Amino acid sequence: MNKTFDRYASFVFLLLGIGFMWQSAGISSSAYGSTVGPNIFPFGLGLALVLLSIRLFFEVLKSKAANKQKEKLDYKRFGIIFGAAFLYAFFIEEIGYVIGTFLFLLIGFQTMEKGKWIKSIIISAVFAVSVYVIFVVILEGTMPGFPSWLS
Numbered sequence: 001m002n003k004t005f006d007r008y009a010s011f012v013f014l015l016l017g018i019g020f021m022w023q024s025a026g027i028s029s030s031a032y033g034s035t036v037g038p039n040i041f042p043f044g045l046g047l048a049l050v051l052l053s054i055r056l057f058f059e060v061l062k063s064k065a066a067n068k069q070k071e072k073l074d075y076k077r078f079g080i081i082f083g084a085a086f087l088y089a090f091f092i093e094e095i096g097y098v099i100g101t102f103l104f105l106l107i108g109f110q111t112m113e114k115g116k117w118i119k120s121i122i123i124s125a126v127f128a129v130s131v132y133v134i135f136v137v138i139l140e141g142t143m144p145g146f147p148s149w150l151s
Contacts, residue, residue, distance in 0.1 A: 003060050003063065006056060006059075006060045007057065007060050009053075009056070010053045010054070010056040010057040010060065011053070011057070013049055013050075013052070013053035013056070014049075014050055014053040014054065014057075016046075016049060017045075017046045017047065017048070017049030017050035017051075017053060018046065018050060019046070020042050020043070020045055020046025020049060021042075021043055021046035021047060021050070022046075023042070024042035024043040024046060025043075027042065077111050077112070080107070080111045081107075081108055081111055084103075084104050084107040084108060084111075085104065087104075088100050088101075088103070088104040092144060093144055094147060095147050096144045096145050096146045096147050097128070097131075097132055097143045097144050097145060098128045098129060098132050098145055098146060099128075099146065099147070101124075101127070101128040101131070101132075102124045102125055102128040103124075105120075105123070105124035105127060105128065106120055106121065106124045109123065109124065132145060
């Protein structure tokens, strides 16, 4: 744990959470007569971010200075996951949500813990398909499911 980084990160996340809550007030409060409107989710995320950042700040204050050993940063893993996230965002329309999310999660799992291919494939597939089914089929939302050349 890097106390200085965590202290500054908690402050940045606090401001970000307040910004989410503030900007969610500009979103309409109800949709089509529903009591739950589109402003609830961003407000809830902002509130969770504020509460977690406050907790992080107090955890940093309470923690003892165990050892001042410098942590080695893993740039290779960061680069792989950052690149995968960039490609995921860039190609989501062409390859669709299900395939894109499956590949992104698979790359992320294998980057963090090599091996265990079967477990990574199953978790990636179940998550990607579950979120798609919940959002598109049950909630009747829209998202790019599968590429048109696959159908």
